[in-house]
Amino acid sequence: xxxxxxLKCLAAAAAAGSAGLAGPLVREGLTAKKLENxxxxxxxxxxxxxxxxxxxxxxxxxxxxDGGGVMVPQQDIVWTQENxxxxxxxxxxxxxxxxxxxxxxxxxxxxxxxxxxMEKSGxxxxxxxxxxxxxxxxxxxxxxxxxxxxxxxxxxxIPMVIPNSFYPEGKAMLAGxxxxxxxxxxxxxxxxxxxxxxxxxxxxxxxxxxxVKMFDVPILLRVRGEQCLxxxxxxxxxxxxxxxxxxxxxxxxxxxARNIEGYRPxxxxxxxHIAAFENWDPKFDDVIAGAKRMNLEKLGCxxxxxxxxxxxxxxxxxxxxxxxxxxxxxxxxxxxxPGATENVYLRNGDVIVx
Amino acid sequence: MREEIGSNxxxxxxxKGVLPGPLSGLLNLALIVxxxxxxxxxxxxxxxxxxxxxxxxxxxxxxxxxxAIHWGxxxxxxxxxxRQFMGExxxxxxxxxxxxxxxxxxxxxxxxVYNQFVGRFGAIFFSGPxxxxxxxxxxxxxxxxxxxxxxxxxxxxxIIFFTILWLTSFGYSPWETTPKLTRAFSVWLxxxxxxxxxxxxxxxxxIAYQFYPAQIFMAAPPWWTDWAMTKSSxxxxxxxVPALVLLYWTNKLxxxxxxxxxxxxxxxxxxxxxxxxxxxxxxxxxxxxxxDWYFDTPAFEGxxxxxxxxxxxxxxxxxxxFMAAAGSVLYHYFDNWPTRLNLPLRAVVRTAIxxxxxxxxxxxxxxxxxxxxxxxxxxxxxxxxxxxxxxxFLDLVIAHAVFFDGFPFKRLDLRDESEx
Numbered sequence: 097x098x099x100x101x102x103l104k105c106l107a108a109a110a111a112a113g114s115a116g117l118a119g120p121l122v123r124e125g126l127t128a129k130k131l132e133n134x135x136x137x138x139x140x141x142x143x144x145x146x147x148x149x150x151x152x153x154x155x156x157x158x159x160x161x162d163g164g165g166v167m168v169p170q171q172d173i174v175w176t177q178e179n180x181x182x183x184x185x186x187x188x189x190x191x192x193x194x195x196x197x198x199x200x201x202x203x204x205x206x207x208x209x210x211x212x213x214m215e216k217s218g219x220x221x222x223x224x225x226x227x228x229x230x231x232x233x234x235x236x237x238x239x240x241x242x243x244x245x246x247x248x249x250x251x252x253x254i255p256m257v258i259p260n261s262f263y264p265e266g267k268a269m270l271a272g273x274x275x276x277x278x279x280x281x282x283x284x285x286x287x288x289x290x291x292x293x294x295x296x297x298x299x300x301x302x303x304x305x306x307x308v309k310m311f312d313v314p315i316l317l318r319v320r321g322e323q324c325l326x327x328x329x330x331x332x333x334x335x336x337x338x339x340x341x342x343x344x345x346x347x348x349x350x351x352x353a354r355n356i357e358g359y360r361p362x363x364x365x366x367x368x369h370i371a372a373f374e375n376w377d378p379k380f381d382d383v384i385a386g387a388k389r390m391n392l393e394k395l396g397c398x399x400x401x402x403x404x405x406x407x408x409x410x411x412x413x414x415x416x417x418x419x420x421x422x423x424x425x426x427x428x429x430x431x432x433x434p435g436a437t438e439n440v441y442l443r444n445g446d447v448i449v450x
Numbered sequence: 451m452r453e454e455i456g457s458n459x460x461x462x463x464x465x466k467g468v469l470p471g472p473l474s475g476l477l478n479l480a481l482i483v484x485x486x487x488x489x490x491x492x493x494x495x496x497x498x499x500x501x502x503x504x505x506x507x508x509x510x511x512x513x514x515x516x517x518a519i520h521w522g523x524x525x526x527x528x529x530x531x532x533r534q535f536m537g538e539x540x541x542x543x544x545x546x547x548x549x550x551x552x553x554x555x556x557x558x559x560x561x562x563v564y565n566q567f568v569g570r571f572g573a574i575f576f577s578g579p580x581x582x583x584x585x586x587x588x589x590x591x592x593x594x595x596x597x598x599x600x601x602x603x604x605x606x607x608x609i610i611f612f613t614i615l616w617l618t619s620f621g622y623s624p625w626e627t628t629p630k631l632t633r634a635f636s637v638w639l640x641x642x643x644x645x646x647x648x649x650x651x652x653x654x655x656x657i658a659y660q661f662y663p664a665q666i667f668m669a670a671p672p673w674w675t676d677w678a679m680t681k682s683s684x685x686x687x688x689x690x691v692p693a694l695v696l697l698y699w700t701n702k703l704x705x706x707x708x709x710x711x712x713x714x715x716x717x718x719x720x721x722x723x724x725x726x727x728x729x730x731x732x733x734x735x736x737x738x739x740x741x742d743w744y745f746d747t748p749a750f751e752g753x754x755x756x757x758x759x760x761x762x763x764x765x766x767x768x769x770x771x772f773m774a775a776a777g778s779v780l781y782h783y784f785d786n787w788p789t790r791l792n793l794p795l796r797a798v799v800r801t802a803i804x805x806x807x808x809x810x811x812x813x814x815x816x817x818x819x820x821x822x823x824x825x826x827x828x829x830x831x832x833x834x835x836x837x838x839x840x841x842x843f844l845d846l847v848i849a850h851a852v853f854f855d856g857f858p859f860k861r862l863d864l865r866d867e868s869e870x
Contacts, residue, residue: 153590154590154591157590157591157592157593158590158591158592160591160592161504161591161592161595162591163501164496164501164504165496165501165503165504165505165507165592166504166505166592166833167496167501167503167504167505167824167825167826167834168496168497168501169496169497172496172497311755312828313755313828313830313831314825314826314827314828314829314830314831314834315826315831316831316832316833318496318824318826319826320826320827320828342754343754343755344752344753344754344755344757344758345754346750346752346753346754346757347753347754347755347757347758350747350750350753350757371588371662373588373590373592373593374587374588374590374662375588375590375593375597375662376588376659376660376661376662376664377660377682378656378659378660378672378680378681378682378683379680379681379682379758379760381659381681382679382680382681382682382751382752382759382760383752384752385751385752386750386751386752386753387752389751404587404588404662408662
């Protein structure tokens with residue numbers, strides 16, 4: 097870092113020379129920012145309803161390659177139906193006054209699997225009884241959103257929060273007017289409840305200590321924008337819950353540190369989108385090195401984090417929360433991580449409390 | 451007989467507009483923009499039929515073709531094609547033949563040399579099919595191909611850079627007195643030799659750490675992390691591409707200056723080599739500072755999207771390739787305007803045009819890309835890169851202006867002996 101500072105000074109002269117050109121680039125960022133007070137909550141309990149969006153990574157990668165690569169729209173790829181599952185998380189928040197709020201994050205992908213995990217986790221009856229306060233859609237990716245029908249057939253007017261960057265296909269899904277036989281997705285049940293769209297310049301405060309933040313990022317398979325839940329837990333600190341975390345864990349924490357009043361790092365849960373398909377890149381080592389400086393106390397990860405990243409991160413001393421054997425009770429098991437000495441994922445049925 | 455006159459076909463020929471003023475250039479530019487859109491849609495677009503923009507597969511291909519073009523045009527002076535063929539053949543026929551040859555050469559390099567020869571019998575990481583065949587964690591259909599293409603992209607960039615660097619710095623020294631084919635072959639080998647050396651030190655550690663577990667007995671850990679804030683070798687790509695663009699500009703926009711002022715070949719070589727490398731590194735850091743300012747956040751180790759150092763270094767390369775494309779348009783379509791000012795002044799004006807044109811092109815790319823190229827709105831998607839389009843555009847501009855003689859709005863005009 098010191099060497100970088102030296103180079104910054106060295107480059108300053110050249111930068112000054114181009115200051116005239118750079119003038120229009122000046123953003124409001126140069127002025128002091130107002131920190132957001134999102135309040136505090138007492139505790140947060142997250143149940144992993146399903147983190148298994150695909151059961152076999154090589155098959156998933158083959159589907160993507162056959163479709164033309166990661167830049168191709170998700171609707172334009174033929175997905176092996178036997179390989180797909182979905183991502184759903186159930187979040188119970190206890191507010192400081194003792195009241196409880198239920199938040200569902202995402203709604204899975206394959207209908208049978210999504211129905212199955214909803215029933216197994218109890219989310220099924222919460223939806224039937226309209227006890228879920230809000231569903232927060234992290235982003236428009238197939239494995240988080242295409243199981244929409246499973247939620248709507250139980251609770252058609254569930255209040256919903258989505259990023260404001262959905263493509264027309266996503267909007268058509270919400271309207272119950274979408275069918276694509278190539279990628280095998282459909283929804284004929286229109287969403288009739290309150291729909292809140294969150295943009296990148298706002299922070300949606302759901303309840304005291306609970307906020308939604310959207311990042312306008314381009315994402316593979318032609319998706320745009322992801323939002324996450326941010327909790328400020330009294331006496332503990334800030335914890336995040338993400339779907340895929342395409343904005344990047346450290347970028348998210350960096351944003352929180354710069355924008356949340358009283359920020360203190362505490363924990364995270366969800367997919368972290370690092371070594372999503374058990375592939376590796378030197379950049380993933382950077383995330384481990386950077387995360388060590390973030391001083392998190394609990395790191396609960398799964399889904400697209402990459403088993404190998406979680407394993408390496410734990411070996412490097414990051415506070416990876418280990419999962420239980422509960423996932424083995426499910427009717428279908430992923431091929432990831434067999435033979436590993438530790439379960440570095442919070443897998444289906446596991447719970448983490450912040 | 452003309453082969454005896456000049457040292458290089460590119461110096462022996464020029465293009466003249468068939469319409470007055472800049473009209474020929476403007477119409478040719480419009481034509482090539484339409485052609486690039488058609489080619490992109492048919493072969494590269496994620497919404498098109500072939501979908502080479504995976505993204506690395508398409509990028510590796512256009513870079514392999516660019517490398518083949520540089521070899522043919524700058525090193526081998528279009529041999530084995532005779533001057534008679536180059537000067538007298540109908541531009542449509544000549545352009546079609548040359549374009550086909552260089553595209554086939556690019557395909558051969560990628561799919562035969564790297565995938566089936568180097569990857570099968572030597573360095574497996576250059577070959578997607580061989581990585582896939584080897585199996586192992588993470589070596590799946592998509593990632594194996596992308597990783598192998600990454601290695602090819604970096605190797606080919608090194609080859610282009612060091613070949614052009616040698617030609618700019620040393621010309622054909624120390625082989626200038628040998629037969630033309632011998633000296634061309636020597637420079638070709640030298641470019642590859644230097645590229646291999648550079649690859650070993652600058653990119654190989656990345657490759658070894660690109661696997662899980664890291665291949666610790668194959669390469670040293672990435673030694674640049676403290677400077678680069680990342681273990682990714684994008685750090686080196688980030689200075690090498692701007693340095694390459696400086697070489698392009700030295701040869702085209704600056705007419706050889708300032709390095710041509712040094713008459714001693716070896717001193718010129720030393721100054722040029724160290725000059726462009728140092729300038730490339732400075733450009734990279736200054737551009738990163740500009741991005742800190744523009745995005746209102748610095749990059750940091752482990753950051754993502756616009757805060758990811760590896761993306762930042764790659765984005766420096768992207769920005770300068772937009773500028774290279776704009777400079778190439780100025781040189782090939784607008785006769786390197788202005789030509790009447792004194793050399794330092796016209797070099798400054800041309801550079802300003804190339805830089806501002808590049809920024810304008812970049813703005814258009816991100817603005818119109820989702821509509822015309824099938825890209826996702828926004829910047830900093832991991833893996834997504836504008837380089838596939840800019841290098842394709844550069845390939846097409848060179849093919850159009852050099853192989854097709856700027857047909858239909860320009861025509862070939864050979865210089866006479868007194869002009870050479």
